[in-house]
Amino acid sequence: MTSSPRVLGALAATGAAALLLSGCVAKADADPSAALTVSSTASDCAVSAGTAKSGTLTFDVKNAGDQVTEFYLLADDGLRIVGEVENIAPSASRTLTVTAQPGDYFTVCKPGMVGDGIGKSAFTVTGDRVAVNGPDAEQKQKAVDLYAAFxxxxxxxxxxxxxxxxxxxxxxxxxxxxxxxxxxxxxxxxxxxxxxxxxxxxxxxxxxxxxxxxxxxxxxxxxxxxxxxxxxxxxxxxxxxxxxxxxxxxxxxxxxxxxxxxxxxxxxxxxxxxxxxxxxxxxxxxxxxxxxxxxxxxxxxxxxxxxxxxxxxxxxxxxxxxxxxxxxxxxxxxxxxxxxxxxxxxxxxxxxxxxxxxxxxxxxxxxxxxxxxxxxxxxxxxxxxxxxxxxxxxxxxxxxxxxxxxxxxx
CATH class of the missing domain: 1.20.1420.20 (M75 peptidase, HXXE motif)
Structure with missing residues (x-):
């Protein structure tokens, strides 16, 4: 904070520079055969695979713990949020779908939805770069959604x-x-x-x-x-x-x-x-x-x-x-x-x-x-x-x- 005039409407945000506006996309666009499973517990965040090919990825997240949890796909700095799904109740499942470009990422779960999270693991996307499709307005909304997640x-x-x-x-x-x-x-x-x-x-x-x-x-x-x-x-x-x-x-x-x-x-x-x-x-x-x-x-x-x-x-x-x-x-x-x-x-x-x-x-x-x-x-x-x-x-x-x-x- 400084004593300069307040920027009341300004927003700080996160992005995924490596993804160039990759973000949550419609589940209908995903290839069901490419689905990855995630099990979130009090002590682990187990993802079924540590690699995937570029394009639309689907993470089926199951909360096997006793606290409401979240799941994040993070960029290579471990900070920027590529995609996230939150408010997953115990025994419930949620799906996260993202368009991922080639690069290095991390996966992490956050039981209780506070703190640094648990089970942070490296995740690699291979293959060729893919185009991010979708109407301009839809893509802009995704940017705002990712900011909110950050x-x-x-x-x-x-x-x-x-x-x-x-x-x-x-x-x-x-x-x-x-x-x-x-x-x-x-x-x-x-x-x-x-x-x-x-x-x-x-x-x-x-x-x-x-x-x-x-x-x-x-x-x-x-x-x-x-x-x-x-x-x-x-x-x-x-x-x-x-x-x-x-x-x-x-x-x-x-x-x-x-x-x-x-x-x-x-x-x-x-x-x-x-x-x-x-x-x-x-x-x-x-x-x-x-x-x-x-x-x-x-x-x-x-x-x-x-x-x-x-x-x-x-x-x-x-x-x-x-x-x-x-x-x-x-x-x-x-x-x-x-x-x-x-x-x-x-x-x-x-x-x-x-x-x-x-x-x-x-x-x-x-x-x-x-x-x-x-x-x-x-x-x-x-x-x-x-x-x-x-x-x-x-x-x-x-x-x-x-x-x-x-x-x-x-």
Whole structure:
């Protein structure tokens, strides 16, 4: 979150870049002989085969456990959702049908529909590339549906991650809470504009102190906890560069930690409830493909206006984690709509190539400082030249990316 103007209607999204808008297709289009079976239990996600030929694939998913479950086909990064089927009751079966291009994927089940899931396994699609058929409107709806699936998945992982971090924070295990802080926030940062569209929910979860003070709000959420965990020096200044860090602030008591921690858990639960509601689905349909495209732009704006300045995580200096998660969310949204942009003649194809190059260059530069998996260096460890390189790459990507929505809808 930054103090820049809210992008209330923007949407963050996932895509499957390797699939180029592969997604759920009508079951009638599938070859019944190519059906794969999946058995989801409390401890395993057993798929009948680990390989298949490109084209339309059908997964017949049986819930053999005692909790409602979900099944996902993920792209090669283990994050992007190619297809998913959810709300499978115990003893019930559901079918997932996708059009899959050649490449490497993962399968995973999620009993209870929260957390990282279980039984994650490699899945390979061989053969030749296939065309994705279907009316334009139908394909656009599939992109929106995949975005919805990604948001639900990220918030589903955010819930237990926040619970673990808060448990450490409330119990006084600051070392553990610090360890979990940045990686927990990544789930939120990938889908941040969703919460921003819900009035005061994002301010409660993710406002910095200077923003809360400026708007006369109670300061709660991630960054209130952050300041407790990384107690500022007596002569430190807040992110505005003017206000003494200790002015009108003191480290939280045990009771106050309980209140701040419980409030964050409640607010994240509210976000979870929303993304599993009919209102969320309706809002997505109203936004349509433009919302997905605008989500790519909005998330890169988050990087440009806050993360790259080091103002987001002012006390922990974990800004590069937020930076990377925002970029991931932005790239995923772009990958969902890139085919529509590329279809708009030579200019559209050239724009997509320019954006893809921009993401690759930015990711390469960011990887020099770490990764979400292995950890990043503190933002304060970057030299001015390294910060300038990232700024230049963001600006180089932001300009063509700003043209994405207009090109996609033309």
């Amino acid at each position: 948001v639900k998945d990220q918030v589903g992982q955010l819930v237990p991650a926040v619970d673990d971090m808060v448990t450490a924070y409330e119990s006084g295990d600051d070392a553990k809470a610090k360890e979990l802080f940045a990686t927990t926030r990544a789930y939120y940062e990938r889908i941040e504009p969703v919460a921003e569209a819900l009035g005061d929910l994002d301010p409660r979860i993710d406002y910095r102190e200077v923003d809360a003070v400026a708007e006369g709000l109670d300061w709660t959420g991630f960054h209130r906890i952050e300041k407790d965990l990384w107690v500022p020096a007596k002569d430190a200044l807040n992110a505005d560069g003017e206000t003494p860090a200790w002015q009108d602030w003191a480290p939280s008591t045990t009771e106050q930690r309980g209140e701040f921690g419980d409030q964050l858990i409640a607010d994240v639960q509210e976000l979870y409830d929303y993304v599993h509601s009919d209102d969320f689905v309706s809002n997505l349909e109203d936004q349509g493909i433009a919302g997905v495209s605008n989500g790519a732009i909005a998330l890169l704006d988050e990087v440009a206006t806050g993360k790259i300045t080091g103002e987001e995580d002012w006390w922990s200096h974990t800004d590069l984690y937020d930076f990377a998660a925002n970029v991931e969310g932005s790239k995923m949204a772009f990958s969902l709509v890139s085919d529509f942009a590329a279809a708009q003649g030579d200019d559209g194809a050239a724009l997509v190539d320019e954006i893809e190059t921009g993401y690759a260059d930015l990711e390469a530069a960011l990887s020099q400082h770490g990764s979400l998996k292995d950890g990043f260096v503190a933002f304060t460890d970057l030299t001015d030249a390294q910060k300038r390189e990232l700024v230049d790459l963001i600006n180089a990507l932001a300009e063509p990316l700003s043209q994405l929505t207009g090109t996609t809808l033309s």
